[in-house]
Amino acid sequence: MIRVALPFHLRNLANVGSEVQLSVIGEVTVQSILDAMEERYPMLAGTIRDHVTKQRRPFLRFYACGEDLSLTSPHTRLPDKVIAGEEPFLVIGAIAGG
């Protein structure tokens, strides 16, 4: 199972805890994780990436295993530790305030 950590407001929308566990079919990539997430929690569709263009929303970034994955191709295979469920895939919002 893939572990995904969500920011506070998205946890509330999906009515879940700080992490969710997802079964991802095929290669584990940013895109396949988000596809699985939106299928399991459709209320999150449009909140992390645009409904139509599938572009990441500008105030959000993706991290895993200490790497910033925000600008890598959404089709890139994620690190083994994420695939093994040892490390979470992190959805991080920009800090509010100054």
Add this chain to the structure above:
Amino acid sequence: MTTIRVLVGTKKGAFILTSDANRAKWVVDGPFFGGWEVYHMKGSPADPSRIYASQSSGWFGQIVQRSDDGGKTWFQPGFKLGEPTSTPEGMPVTESNKFAYDTTEKGKPLTTHQWYDGTQHLWEFKRVWHMEPSITDANTVYAGVEDAALFKSTDGGSTWQELSTLRGHRTGSLWAPGAGGMAVHTIIEDQKNPQRIYIAISAAGVFRTDDGGKTWKPINNGLSSLHIPDPQAEVGHCVHRIAIHPSRPEVLFMQKHWDVMRSDDAGESWYKISGNLPSDFGFVVDVHAHEPNTVYVIPIKSDSEHFPPEGKLRVYRSRTGGNEWEPLTKGLPQKDCYVNILRDAMAVDRLDPCGIYFGTTGGQVYGSSDGGDSWKPIVQNLPSVCSVEVQAIP
């Protein structure tokens, strides 16, 4: 026993203020959707228990919320807690926050509008500014959005379709944003003519359909805006708000960027009614529930100084349909007041005497239960208020 419910959208959540018909003691519930911007929430005239709310954030985009029990509990339409969130085939059951511009040939939708610097710019959905539930059907609701477009749902907010004939109007490429963005912020259904709807866009102007949204006509004749190259242009006017009395839907009142205006012919022509106002800049305008010629505005000093003239918070009332205005000050701060009142932040109830409510960017919501003669703060320390609506529930 009548219950009054004031729906308040703020920069950091929504609040519901409840009272009996005396409107003297209030219960404050909320925040709902804490931390999110709630640009607008409004109850259905057809079913007062049904309330729609626009919840948005710079981080996570647009969410639509709905209550079917008068604001006690909320859900995203189509996503009731405990119910399946996908079909047996695994497809999402609904897309209540999907506002996708129509890109088909139908209605000849445009893909660009004018940007601040005069170049053409792609239409991009940002948020829902205004929710307008249908007068007759609780499951039908319109959404006015930024970038300016009109959407409609007929399934209680679960899915949305653009009425792209508005955005596809031949003038669409000339529409431009004001400093606050480019949005459909006012939607008014004509109770006497179900085919007629008025909408207003900052900064394009007012449009009217007489055929249920198939075609739209700009109705800005008589408006004059000195901040645009052609002050009498067909479109480009920064209309802040329009209001009607339901019994007389052909008479429109407008608070424009500057100028308070009136039309007696369903928007075909406009004339100025600013009269003796200390400033005719402002955002809100509304009409008394039982006196179609009694109008309220709140003057703001100027387009660059968004606070009341002289630091005095004054509602101005005209009982003559404009031009002759009286300041209403009893109970309102008359010194050191530098708040703003945004365009969706005034509402009137249908009781007699008529109640009037408005919210400020300083977090106060003021109410009057005597047609504006006197005012009291209902609540004083909310987040900055975006919108105020009111329901009178028998």
